[in-house]
Amino acid sequence: MSFVETVLQENADLCAAIRAMPFNRALADGTLPTEVFQHYIIQDAHYLEGFARALALAASAAPDADAVAQLAGSGAGALHVERDLHAHYMGLFGVTAADFNTTPPTPACDHYTSFLISTAATCTTGEAVAALLPCFWVYRDVGHDIHTRAAGDNPYRAWIDTYVSDDFDAAVARSCELSDRLYAQASDTVRGQMRAAFAKSTLMEWAFWDSAWHLRGWPTPDPTGIAA
């Protein structure tokens, strides 16, 4: 079995749980509370920067020119496409540059981007590419699922349409092909590491939406609870 076939089978329940999340149900029927989307879009802009950094790092260590071109191009492409989407929605939902600049990444966002960056910096290209793949795969999966159910006047229509476009499908296919190619060339040890990296990032995709739905930030220690 190819890498993609293997990990989709191994993570089928998790992917189904992601499609069923309240955040994604509310996105599909257009009832996602404004406050939740504002929180999400700021965190997603932070995520995107970390994701692009991880791709650039992975590109620098890739085993051949085709992989370097794909990873470096994908990082630049991601920043262009998703930044436009964020700018559109930040404008629509009244999120200002000051709001973004004064809102740090949440634990869910920070953990996910830190994982991607450290994997790209310290592990094999196979592992890095496997860690980066759920970003593409999960959004394609959720995008198609929501698209079939979403109402025409849904305020999140532009968001949904981005992830069912032919361009996005082609980008997902290229990421799957690179993962399959590196998996086919990898040792059993690296293959296991690639499957684990994919599962971990998929779980962090779940955690990212869960955190946004609950408007989670950093815990704030109670100074009165500190022993004298």
Ligand SMILES: Cc1ncc(C[n+]2csc(CCO)c2C)c(N)n1
């Ligand atoms: C937490 C989180 N995960 C994945 C994506 C989707 N995404 C971000 S960059 C990129 C590559 C090309 O557009 C894709 C698919 C997101 N927005 N937020």
